[in-house]
Amino acid sequence: MQAQLETLGQLERRLDFAIPSADIETAVDARLKKVARNARIQGFRPGKAPMKLVAANYGMQVREEVLGEQVQSAFAKAVQAQALRVAGFPRFEGKPAEGDAFNFSATFEVYPEVVVGDLSGKEIERPVLAVTDAEVDKTIEILRKQRTRFDRVERAAEKGDRVIVDFKGTIDGVAFAGGSSENYAFQAGEGQMLPEFDSAVLGMKEGDSKTFDLSFPAEYQGKEVAGKTAQFEVSVKNVAGAQVPELDSEFAKLLGIADGDVAKLRAEIRKNVEREVKRRLTARAKEAVMQALLEVSPIEVPRALIGQEIGRLVENAKQEMQQRGFDPKDMPFPQELFEEQAKRRVSLGLILAEVVRANGLQAKPEQITAIVEEFAESYEHPEDVVKWYYASRDRLEGPEALALEDNVVEFVFAKAKTVEKQLAFDELMGQQA
Structure with missing residues (x-):
């Protein structure tokens, strides 16, 4: 089998090759004989139908299968002979038959030659x-804070307290998306809210209400309110003080140390x-x-x-x-x-x-x-x-x-x-x- 290789680009190649018609016909005949052993054709017992009827019923399917296998096999042999490393899957195309051969072309990419550069100057x-x-202590503090318990207190909200509030914001008297909520919980003074909101809530007690202005930053993620000033009404429904667990045997047991x-x-x-x-x-x-x-x-x-x-x-x-x-x-x-x-x-x-x-x-x-x-x-x-x-x-x-x-x-x-x-x-x- 002769094959001709053409370079289409830096990595793209086209391989033209031919498969002798005699090879196809021999393979088709051999495959049909195998099919005939168990072929079910009306009027005949399995495996007893004449080859002419077997070919009429199964010939087209068998030919397609054989042709596909022959193309793959011929391509693999040509690639091996040319010492090519094919990347991905080739695209096959049939070409007009010439003489006693079927002609095909396969377009594909090859792996690049990899040259690792000089690292000495890098x-x-x-x-x-x-x-x-210090790192252990910092981690322990994080673990303690993660297990903080909040207990209701009857005093003004301080930094670190969890507060639960209802709030409603308007701009020029009109409510805006995301500007209102009920039973909203956050830790006061911990940067979870905008600074002006935090400042307004700090010092408020359960049952207190307040109205205040809040200026949204120009780079605020909510584009519809960025750079604008809103008026907020806020009511505090609960203030809870943070109870951080001590670093003791109970805390050790909580983290899986059985003897504390x-x-x-x-x-x-x-x-x-x-x-x-x-x-x-x-x-x-x-x-x-x-x-x-x-x-x-x-x-x-x-x-x-x-x-x-x-x-x-x-x-x-x-x-x-x-x-x-x-x-x-x-x-x-x-x-x-x-x-x-x-x-x-x-x-x-x-x-x-x-x-x-x-x-x-x-x-x-x-x-x-x-x-x-x-x-x-x-x-x-x-x-x-x-x-x-x-x-x-x-x-x-x-x-x-x-x-x-x-x-x-x-x-x-x-x-x-x-x-x-x-x-x-x-x-x-x-x-x-």
Whole structure:
């Protein structure tokens, strides 16, 4: 079989090839004989119908099947002979027959040649943060505040109190969308409301009412009221003081320390904080490395692979919306929204594969085991989690991918100019100081 390859673009190719008619006819005859063994044709017992009737009833279907298989097989052989790496699925077209052969063309893309750029001159920041007692104390304070109890008080509202109010806002005497509510609860003075609203409520007691003006900022998210002044009527229905639990044995038991030992609680919290800090530092370092690889290794990405990745991203988005209780049928998912993300993911996949291949960075069994055991640490029975992962090869794909990425990260940091960047705990954890 002869095949002719034509370059249509940087990655696009067209392969013209022919299949001898005799090969098609031989395959069709052989397939019809198999069909004839069990063919059900009216007036004949199964498998006893004449071949002429079998061909009349099944010939067209058999020919289409054989032709499709022959085209795929011929294309695969031609691609192998030309040493081509096909990206995505080819588009086949039949061409006019010439002599004793069927002619076809296949249009497709090929994988790009990936050349990883020079990393030696690339400066990459590596975030660092050591967990100290201060970070443990801050985490404990957050956990205490999360378990705050509010008790009704007969006094004026103070900063941190939970207040329940009815309010109604108007602009030039006209009510506006979102400007009214009943039994609305918030913590006074904690920035949950606009400053003027907070200031008005602070100092009010249960049963008090007040009218005040409030100026909405020009950049306020509600465009219809942004930059305007509204008049609010507010009535306080309840004031409750915050009761933050003490750091004692009862609090320790509340957080799962059976004997109420506060020292054990601090040790457990430190362990959890260190685990989370490590996870976030790793994620930031990985992102910095991936960006560096993209910048030093520009490549042309096959459109076919981008399209496939967009399909996966759209499907993931739909599943996420379903989990949140929304019907994805009611929401548009325009593919162009996912294109840049898809292109980046495909580019990184190709670059990472080349970095791993060229430098022998495949994940080692002990690395995978360490990651699985780290995953299992946060569970009550870690040994059961480890067994679950190792019960199926498919379940180890995630830990294996993480180990591989870790290898790439360390490799790149070793090659590049690494600059350590000390991060604040609040910055890393996404908290306000």
